[in-house]
Amino acid sequence: MDRRGFIGSAATSLALAGCASLPREALAPSAACLPRVTVAESRVIRRVAGLRPYRRAGFVVRTEALGTKRLVHNYGHGGSGITLSWGTSRLAADLGLAGSEGPVAVLGAGIMGLSTARLAQERGRKVTIYTAALPPETTSNIAGGQIKPALLYRGDAVDDAWRAQFAAALEYSWRRFQIMIGDDYGVRWVPTYQEGSGPARMPDNLVHAGQVDIPVDRSPFAGRAVRRFETMYVETGRYLRRMTQDVLTAGGAIEVRAFGSRAEIAGLPESVVFNCTGLGARELFGDDQLIPMRGQLAVLLPQPEIDYAYEFDDGYMFPRPDGLLLGGTYERGEERAETTPEAIARILAAHARINAAGCAS
């Protein structure tokens, strides 16, 4: 299962046009040969694991009453939390702020909590973030940071209303990340190679220069037909650090506090509360549909010449200034956010094979 798995069919329905019939001249001139990742145990600088908050029915953005308070949920983003952060947080902010006034509370300081906090501040609200853990101790810090929906939902478990939320969220995130490009936030455009063709490719309306199918005889990856597209990548550590600073600079407060029950939340002074607790929502709000989907990564020493990403069935590589991220595993129901030597060895072996193959030409 690769990052395309579990996506369902909405990404396909967002697509505006196919790409299989593009003329050969349209292929990127640099496609024939690419510098290779040097995969070796001695180059591993970090081994990390995180638990994606996966729900087969997709993320939850909705409001409910908690005593006299308005509680707005924004959690359950699976492998797409970075991708959808601005978008679902805007949907949540719309629900929470309309017709209300005064300070708001945000539970959680992962990417959802920080994005929701910033959007509330942009609308003039005073924000306090209450959180059990701060970056870098969040799942969001582990994420590879590719802006592309993946591991998000099952097509047979969502309805049209959810699909409409998904489309609106993706569209807003896509626009918002573009105005954050650069070293400041660590957001970058990177050409990406995906294995063959499949139903869950990047929606064409969200791809800067269209998608191009490269046949096996012109592919930079021996023996693989690939699809090339451009998308954005977020260096999550840098980004979350900067977002935390932005919240504080705008007058926000952050309080480290873990909540164990709805009653504790009901005791907060704010009348609007945003629930951005990720996998934590399973226990805190009793959402049994939430399950952890563990992902393990081996991070290699940076190679500045690697200016492309790939995501194949046997592994993905995202290049970042803080290291080359080699994934990936998708371990459903695994509760421990820990790496295993076996999985890391498998990841390294798979990427060694991918990078051993020479150029097609």
Ligand SMILES: Cc1cc2nc3c(=O)[nH]c(=O)nc-3n(C[C@H](O)[C@H](O)[C@H](O)COP(=O)(O)OP(=O)(O)OC[C@H]3O[C@@H](n4cnc5c(N)ncnc54)[C@H](O)[C@@H]3O)c2cc1C
């Ligand atoms: C290996 C891996 C690779 C990934 N790659 C990508 C990718 O390339 N692109 C992408 O879009 N997504 C990716 N993801 C998914 C992404 O990391 C998640 O969807 C995202 O981090 C979820 O963000 P969040 O803010 O909801 O949760 P979190 O980051 O987990 O934040 C939750 C916050 O809530 C707090 N909290 C929890 N419970 C409580 C409580 N009871 N009381 C108080 N506070 C509480 C926590 O302390 C934390 O601050 C990846 C994930 C993994 C593991």
